[in-house]
Amino acid sequence: MAVPDNKLQIEMLRKMMLIRAFEEKIKYLFTRGAMAGFSHLYDGQEAVAVGGCAALTRDDYITSTHRGHGHCIAKGGDVAKMMAEVLGRRTGYCKGKGGSMHIFDASLGILGANGIVAGGLPMGTGAGLKAKLTGSGQVTMCFFGDGTTNQGTFHESLNMAGLWRLPVVYVCENNGYGISVSQARHQAIRDVAVRAEGYGMVGAIADGNDVLDVYEKASAAVERARRGEGPTLLECKTYRYGGHHVGDPGTLYRSNEEVAAWRAKDPIPRMIAHVLDSGVMTRAEVDTLKAEVDAEIEAAAAYSLESPLPEPEEALDDLFIGFRATGREGRGARGGCAAGAGRAECGGAEGRPRA
Amino acid sequence: MRTITCRQAVNEALREELARDSRIVMIGEDIGPYGGNFKVTEGLWREFGDARVLDTPISENGICGVGLGLAITGMRPIVEVMFSDFTANAMDQLVNQAAKIRYMSGGQVTPTMVVRTVIGGGRSSAAQHSQSLHAWFMHVPGFKIAIPSTPYDLKGLLKAAVRMDDPVMFFEHKMAYNMQGEVPDGEWLIDFGKADVKRAGDDVTVVATSLMVYRALAAAEKLESEGISVEVVDPRTLIPLDMDTIAASVRKTGRVVIVDEGHVTCGVGAEIAARIAYDCFDYLDAPIERVGTLDVPIPFSPPMENYVVPSEDDIVFAVKKAAR
Structure with a gap:
């Protein structure tokens, strides 16, 4: 059984606090009109991302979801570059091209948050196939919700992973709702983990509001994967505090009592109680940690708000290598080739310099 | 020069590239011991084994996504989708994921993958095994697109596609696999975005x-x-599209017919016609003619299928119309 040492326990608490503070800040900025689009927040579910990613190394891969801020922070993502991306700034992870739903950090093995439900599962399975074919020893952890388990690519991916014994851990964060439709109204089973048997893989259930339980079960799954014993479907039962996204109060399809019951099981106070009771931290140390986290988020917000927005014509870059797409006539950018691109790269409307 | 079939050309390209670069992995349905639905991958599994030529379950969306995962983690996958009709099953992973991942990530990763698939009517395969759906992928920025015709072009473009870092959709025609053509010894690569004038002529550009x-x-x-002299231009790749060669021919002849086996509406011909109209407006002496598959699903029974898919006679008729 994997028991995290004191240092890791403190780090897990810090990451959960960081995710919560990040999401609170996004909520604040959104309601004040400082950001465009919409954002799906992770508050309430922190123990799943943090407990799961604590079982991984820097070289391992994750795939994430539309509700992806927590996974990226848990895997080591830079909160300043994340917030800048959410605010559409040039200094963001994806230069403002991705936004909240597409945060990506190749250097940390974060193979992208994803706007399509179940979109990341085949990709994560492919990363698992690469690890198996090359013997690299890397493990991939795919995060997704209960709603994903009704998509065809969930079935296709888990079937292939089970068949080929791939080093992939499929982490279902079952928060009880696919957007507004409760699990009881979207599938006939209560435990997603029972589906593991149908793919010839191990199924396990964790208390998704207990970071130590998630860590223990994720560690067992990761170790199995590294030993070549194949994939795991790990279901973590949890809850999202907000609605589907910031603009949804989440009140049309759930009761106040239900939300309150889950808030009583909040993963952060539970972990604080654990570190205090076991003498890992003192109250003063917890307070200091919280103050440091808040300061980090304030700094990230300040950095993001001070960062420049992209120039409109930057929309033309990054489609292909060494290539700039054709711009809009009469509005400055005229398209043509990026420096060094061969003539063949410039043919056609996708990059034709007009005479 | 030796003479080989289009099937052999693709097989040779795959074998040579597999031998050249150990990061290349082929995945797809029935590409292993069976040798592929059109016998294009015959012998490759025996030579390279499961680690390089891997049969997959029948899961087109999953397969394309697994290819994408391989591609962004350092491998160079070649994915086979048995019929272009089945790319419909894989549209999320191709269109929403593979085509966009480089852009969405701000250029952090490039999905170095080739998706090979098969187009075309002519075998009484009916409405779900006969379509030519390559135009769909022109509509979504993010793929380079090859659609070669001859053994020389197939081999040279496929090898270039496999070595290209950007993602490629590669369309082969089931009725062309037995077509023969001359190829040189040794290795050749063909640049994307270079059309080939297959026949020179003065009166009408096809x-x-x-x-x-x-x-x-x-x-x-x-x-x-x-008495009508026809110039035949084969674009070979659709993204990028070599408009310079097409426009030069049209400026010479002033008359043009575009023949592509996709459905006419919103097809390749529509896009090329629009660009010709813009680039060569003052040179045109007749309306631009389009010949394509009629806008109905492709029927099973041969008399109906042969009517719906463009024939030699349909091209002759269109050229005469343009030449009037």
């Missing part, structure tokens, strides 16, 4: 793709004896 190149050449032969 822009044709894939199997339609053969039909256009046969039509040109027939028209020659009737």
